Amino acid sequence: MDRAARDNRQWNGWGDKDRSLALSADGAAFITETLGEANPLAVATLEEVLAKVPASRLEESELYTTDAEVRLRHARGQSLPDWLAMKSGEFNLFPDAVAFPRSSEEIRALMDAAKLNEWQLIPYGGGTSVVGHITPCESDKPVLTISMSKMNRLLALDRVSQLATFGAGVKGPFLESQLQAQGYTLGHFPQSFELSTLGGWVVTRSSGQQSLHYGRIESLFAGGEIETLEGKLDMTTLPASSAGPDWRHLVLGSEGHLGILTEAKVRVSRVPEQEFFGVAFMPNWQQGIACAREVIQQGLPLSMLRLSNSIETKTQLFLSASQSQRHWLGKLLSLKGVGDDKCMLVYGITGDKRDNRQRYKRLKGIISQFKGVNTGQSLGKKWEHKRFAFPYLRETLWQMGYAIDTLETATNWSNIEPLTDKIEQSLKGGLEEFGTQVHVFSHLSHLYSDGASIYTTYLFPVAKTYEQTYQQWQKLKSTTSKLIVENHGTISHQHGVGGDHAAYLATEKGERVVESLQDYFNGFDPKGQLNPGKLFKASNTQDEAQS
């Protein structure tokens, strides 16, 4: 089998198999006190699962591998249903083969073979989807997953235009190291940065933690090449155009339905002279929101602003600070009038030193105006150090018997408080019928003049069986997703649609618009070979949103 496939990745969870993020005794106690004791479910071994991988429906070929372990390692992403499948060993569906093309030409050969033989194609970037983008659907046609991992090089850098061309399979760290060696940065840092890929960011409309400064992937993505079933399509890079609809915006969010993005051109910037992160505490959620909104609507150019509500703040402090640290911080803050309802505000400032000084001064002024207390950079450094590590907590919690998942949306400022309340209430009381506690907390990140994203995390003890755990998750997910789109929120601000969100798209965009977009993609894929069941509802899930 291909060496690249047997990398250091955890086969049934997040990230590198040698990395973990431990909980302090205090943190573990906090979770147990909040949710009650839990009983971990038994986890299948790799050998057990390998024994269940069915024979491939594809013949051996130089184009791809049908090795069982490789297929297993590319069968699932990182959604909670994916985790339940991986931990239980009940994958059920596997791709029939996985290809690791090294060039557009090899992708062309794969697409041609797929077209001829009516295979289904799933593009695979970093495998980090939390909404089922890469999970095969039941199908009577063979399924080929195309891993982009070998197309990861900086192919061109136009320093004058600040445009870089990459193989679309490049992962965050290798993208940044290639660019930064030349004095440039893309500045796209989603939490999945270490594992996810440029192509994945584009086709799922990703957003990085510092999008406030660098922009979402929509503004960073300038063009590139896409291999469709019909042949290659080029997107000219233009700084702006009024020549009709912007086709890039149909590639962005296409989730595999147009074909495979092979090369992406991105707008890069010079590595900033200085960057730092800091933390302030606001007296409560309302004051925190008002402060964050004021910062943004004044147009103060920060690179990040993230406001945790008081339960998230409390949880974070339990998970990451010692008892004495919590004690002294609480003491200090309460002296300054910030008490138990405190909300943590993490900010990032990026740019040249003189500008940064002035920005920081203005920021501190606004924080004071809203009765917050700035604690400076020490906690900010801590946040920065762990910014990509938090997902490893999933494993730690899993081993304690807790499942963790997130829901995220975006809405206008006037709807931020009501929608956050509704989401939290929906999750918190969502498992009452099972007598199961759910611990729920939220933060705002990705702030815009007209609104912000709401990112809600929820934890609950696993049930007695995998099946029951899945049912409980599905109840939380479907009830709350429906609530979000019915209350003027997007079904996703940064994770995309995949399979898990497809049923809610019509409420958000309108039936007719979704139908028209589906027709559009069908024009390039009349037999529905390209990542079926993602973005649009598969026929057997028509009524899920109504259930």
Next chain:
Amino acid sequence: MDRAARDNRQWNGWGDKDRSLALSADGAAFITETLGEANPLAVATLEEVLAKVPASRLEESELYTTDAEVRLRHARGQSLPDWLAMKSGEFNLFPDAVAFPRSSEEIRALMDAAKLNEWQLIPYGGGTSVVGHITPCESDKPVLTISMSKMNRLLALDRVSQLATFGAGVKGPFLESQLQAQGYTLGHFPQSFELSTLGGWVVTRSSGQQSLHYGRIESLFAGGEIETLEGKLDMTTLPASSAGPDWRHLVLGSEGHLGILTEAKVRVSRVPEQEFFGVAFMPNWQQGIACAREVIQQGLPLSMLRLSNSIETKTQLFLSASQSQRHWLGKLLSLKGVGDDKCMLVYGITGDKRDNRQRYKRLKGIISQFKGVNTGQSLGKKWEHKRFAFPYLRETLWQMGYAIDTLETATNWSNIEPLTDKIEQSLKGGLEEFGTQVHVFSHLSHLYSDGASIYTTYLFPVAKTYEQTYQQWQKLKSTTSKLIVENHGTISHQHGVGGDHAAYLATEKGERVVESLQDYFNGFDPKGQLNPGKLFKASNTQDEAQS
């Protein structure tokens, strides 16, 4: 007939009939010396043209008017072919009726009647299109033009989310006065600002002079309502979303093919504390480009930056400054090392005073670094005062016997100099076979990290007849448009596609992409009733780009 139709507008040219922009004796002499004496063509009177308006093919109705003068006044935009038609009186094509709906319900009634009777529909905003957006096409079906002029009110203002909802027919000044009375601004100031409308800006992807600060209409437009032939479609306002392709980007640039945008929600900002414009002179075009690029790529947040090449600079100074002003300016600049190749750099700074001071300081530093000379705000005030008045020069020049037109594109920085050269050479020598001089000059405006727009103006003496003048224009237009799209420029950065640019779209976006977009719109308009012949090639112009 409807009073609103008999407004103060010039019936056969730009803007208000009582306004004009005179040329100084010096300015007139400069033009005559550059291009040779010219003989103005005879201009048809309103009465002459009215006599030629054919009977309407539509019966009288309360839904619209068939008044000849109203139809005449809505038959053409402001492209050079439109001017030649209006000045010669050879309109040839008129809409059969013009409607002035006051509500979405009235638009609904019009759309339903149009669907039932297979009328063609042309949406009419401010009538300022310079690419033929509102010119009727030859058709055996009646043509109804829908003027949005009565739907011009601020319908809602969400101060918390900084979102304003307007009737899409609102013109720039009324939009700003309604907003500024509440402390907000949209900040969208295209040169046509006084006449063009919000709906027009959206469906043609307009860009304002201060887009550097406020953004293009793509980022200001948050959603709204559109009446299609099938019924109303709503666009939810969301600050951002990763839920599949962004449908707003199919409305933006749809140029009437989806239906009529009735209400538009826009992202507004607080009226800035301070705004000023200033002028510097760079020693030459290359240094000017390098300076502008440095400003943008450093991320210095100005609200405008516009760099004229040396011919434009010279022309502007002849047209707008007295001999003694030119003398003293030249003296001053040459003392500081800026000579005959000088290039004017107009900048705008917008924000709070303290920030502005810092930005201005940095800007002056960069200007010096590239050997430019800042002259401060006095010339900037002059520019600001005339920023929307320049189009009135068309009439002044027309009366002297000169035709004037513009071409605009955008491209990446590494292509800015070569493409500007190519465009200018193509226009300059384009009428040699007729022995006709063409005066050509350019500026960069709308700057982006990866490129800029190039805006080229060209003047030439009219020929002996309207027909010959049209042929000469068409030669310049088609040769240069072809050259632009074949050399990595967009066919339009801010004017849209309309009829005049439709033939070049496929070279820019690719045949397959254009075909797919046309299919998309046909899905909403199977009989081709919505603004036919615009955006996409009409069947009888298939090969214009190849000619």
